[in-house]
Structures are given as C-alpha cells and as structure tokens.
Amino acid sequence: MTTVEGSLRALLQEGVQRGTLGPGTKLPTERALVERLTVPRSAIRRALEILEREGMVVRQVGRGTFLTDAVLPLADTAPADTSPAEIMQVRLLIEPPVSALAARVATQADLEHIGHFLDRGGRSEEHQEFETWDTHLHRAIAQAGHNGLLMNMFDVMNTARALPVWGSLKRRTSTPERMRCYHSEHTTIVEALRDRDPEGARDAMRTHLEHVSDNLLGRH
Amino acid sequence: MTTVEGSLRALLQEGVQRGTLGPGTKLPTERALVERLTVPRSAIRRALEILEREGMVVRQVGRGTFLTDAVLPLADTAPADTSPAEIMQVRLLIEPPVSALAARVATQADLEHIGHFLDRGGRSEEHQEFETWDTHLHRAIAQAGHNGLLMNMFDVMNTARALPVWGSLKRRTSTPERMRCYHSEHTTIVEALRDRDPEGARDAMRTHLEHVSDNLLGRH
C-alpha cells in the first residue's frame, strides 16, 4: 500500500532530480494534486501537513505551497539497498555505547586483538588495505562487548557496508591525510579502552564516526 | 468442516504470497466478508478478534481492518542460545538512542500507530495479550526512526525475543501490577515522543528497560 505522503514525496524527489523543481519553486495547488493523484483533498492536506512539519515545504494562504531548501529525506528503503546515510546513522547510534560497554568488560586478550588491528591500520599505505583493518578494528571493539546477539546485529550492519555504493563512496573520499587522521582517532579510542574509561571511549568513537560521516556525506 | 478463522487465515496467506496483500493493506470490510464467506457477521468478528489478539491485524472504527507486519518472513535469525541477559543488554544499548531519534523524525502517522499500540496495551487484561502489544509498541517506535537497516537489526533482536526461554521467563515474572507499571512507563515514553523531546524519550526508555531488566533478571 502506497501512502499519499509517499507518492507526494516520490513526485517531489523526481522533480528535484530532473531539475524542474528546486528550492522556492511553487508546487501544484492542493486542488490540482487532487486531480493528479485522484485522492481526496483531505488526504493531500494530511500529507502536506507532514511535509510542512518536516520543513520540506511552506504553505501560505492565497499564495500556494513552496519547496524549501531542506534536503529531501530518502524514502523508506528495503534492507537490500541501504543508503550510506542510513548506515552512518545506525553506526552513530550503536557504536559509541558499544565502545563504552567494551571499555568495561574487555579482557586482556580482547585488547590485544584490538591493538593488533590498530597497529596494522597505522602501517597501511594504501586505501584498500587500511579499509580492511578499519573494519576489523571496529568489529573487534564490538566483539570485546562479549555479546553474541550484538555481534549478530553488528554483522547485519556490516553486510550493508559491503554493498557496492559504500565501497565507491569510500574510495572517492579517501586521501592519505584522511587515513592518518582516522588512525589517530582510532588510537584515541583504543587508549580509552585500555584506560577502562567508558565515557571516554564512547565520546572518542562518536567524534570519530561524526568525522567519517561528514567526510562521506558532506557536512550538514 | 473448517472454521471461519481457518478460511480467513488461508485467505490472508494466499494474498500475501500472491503479493496482493502486504503489511498495511486494508482487507475487506466485515460486511463484505460476510457475503464472501457466506457466514454470519458474528463469526467473522470472532475470527478477526483472534487474529487481532495475535497481532496479525489491527481494527479501527470508521476506517477498517488492516494487516500488520507481523506476518513478515524473518530472514536473519538470532542464534538459539542467546540469553535473556544478552538481549536486555542489547535492548538497553539500542532502544534509548533509537527513541531519541524517533522523537525527532516521527511523522504524525507514526505517532498514531504508536498511540494505538499504547492504548491496546493499556486495555489488555491478560499477560499474553499485553505482551503482544508491548512488542508492537517497541517496534513501532523503532519504525518511527525511518531507517530500514535499523529495522532489519531490530527484527534480528526480536527473533531472539521470540525464543522459548524468553517467553517462560516473562510469564514467570509477570503480574497485573507490573503490567500497569509498564503501561505507565510506556505512556511516559510516548508523551515524550509527542512532545518531540529526544532526551526525554531516551531517558524514559532507558528507565523503562532498566525496570524490565531488573524484573526479569533480578536487581544487580
């Protein structure tokens, strides 16, 4: 079942991509949308209400409804085609608290594994290699939480990270300087883990992921 | 001789497999089903009542009866040996920040879904029924985050929650008083969502889950 809100979103998104719609453009009147989507005006108004509350459009009596300059949110996507934005959102949600957990319960052996991957990442020259150790490092930190279910969910996330879009995005935005920056942030995280400092680990992981997100998707 | 409930269930299953029915689709009105199955409306209503108790459908006066997403096939499954302690740890890690996210981006429709499940939980008399609405409520809150990957991971968690150990543990520790307590905590969470208060939603969810954890596993 497609909601009116959904088809309206699709309509706008298509227009923006074709260039026929941009910030400030006036979109069809409610009554015109009624004919176009063959749906009662009340439904149109409900949908526009949502878009207005999200800041996507502005409505003015006697003038019309106008697009704002807000970014169009992506429609709900199936698990198969997860967008990088979604992935980063989930990582920012999950990994910081997981790091705090790891700081509390990691064993000496865990810390050694983590240290090993950190070290290999630091000695990587080329992007592809660094990427591999980066994935291993983040996974090892999660593993230090000693929770099988958590690892299961983490791997669901990582399968999404293995998608083609993600790889090309990483490659496009990767520079040697950025690699060194990430490595230093990794080091900060691992030091907090070694110090058994949950808050420190959480914050370090968060700032790291925020940097990654900014670099991949553009600063907001 | 098959029961009305059985033929209704078959009807739905066939529709889902043919793709003509999916989560959220509206199914025929009770009066239409009366003609289609040539049985009295009371029988239809009895059958729908059962399906509703199972969480397969949602009924709303003036709107109709709708399929929920409870019938979705679960792709990734959690390992069978996941312990309740692990589950609660993950829930405490994930659900509070997800609630904060939901408070920021939930649509009006999301809030209505959430409110519906909250209401049903509050009107539940018996443990099993309350449990169903509780699951729906927590899932609806996550859904309000509008992140497909997140939902994917959430469902992995929920398959773990469907394991036998979990059910028996819940049953052993459930009392009417505790149900009322949970419901009031749920209400606090939903109010924070309605107020668009991310921190409030996060904190309310955390204290709620801490209570659940204490009740299930014993206070530490």
Add this chain to the structure above:
DNA sequence: ACATCAGATTGGTCCTTATTGGTTCGGATT
C-alpha cells in the same frame, strides 16, 4: 505613473453524508 478596486486564486475551515468497526436486542434454532 500611481492608486484603487473587482475578480480570480489558494490554503484553511466547517458541515453534511457515507462508510465501517462496535454494540444491543428480539427472535429463531438447537
């Protein structure tokens, strides 16, 4: 060139009617 005003346009509101799940009650069936 400027001010003014009538008409059209458009988002917001209200009211009536139709639809739909929930409830009640008399009568039939077993």
Add this chain to the structure above:
DNA sequence: AATCCGAACCAATAAGGACCAATCTGATGT
C-alpha cells in the same frame, strides 16, 4: 435453557463540497 443469527443502531472516521480569508492579477480612473 442456552446459543446463535439477523437487523438495527452507535460512534468514529473519511469524503466531498460550500464557504472564508488572505493574496495575487489586472483593469480602470485620475
């Protein structure tokens, strides 16, 4: 005697249209 069926009725929701007030357009008059 108990249960079930059918019908009418109730309350919540949606649909469609009429109407309102803000705004824009353009013609008119000075």
